Amino acid sequence: MSGQNHEFIKVWADGLMEEITPAISVTMDITTNINETKAETTSYPYPNPATNLLTVPLRKSVNGSMKIKLFDLNGKLVLSEIKSVQNEPLQLNVASIANGNYLLKLSFSDGSSDVFKVSVNK
DSSP: OTTOOOOOEEEEETTEEEEEOOOOOOOOOOOOOOOOOOOOOOOOOBSSSBSSEEEEOOOTTOEEEEEEEEEETTSOEEEEEEEEEESSOEEEEOTTSOSEEEEEEEEETTSOEEEEEEEEOO
């Protein structure tokens, strides 16, 4: 190994001499282009099962128009509405919806969406 300078530490242990290479500690600061997002607390529709009125708490960051779609478990669209939201819970009238289990999809103007499983039982 010509041209390389190696340093050893000589240690006496139990009457024997050993050569130990010192450890090297390296600290690296690496920048990545990963954007971290803060998770928001998820709230769920209530009461579930609903009888007449379903209340859906919304994320604090959503405002503007919202598409509401309610699908039965066979994928059939049962309800479709467009509403405007302003940081308040959504009130959805389900009095005319038949008893059963449904998927409620909320699509917001910022391109995000939430899906909830809800039940109607009168």
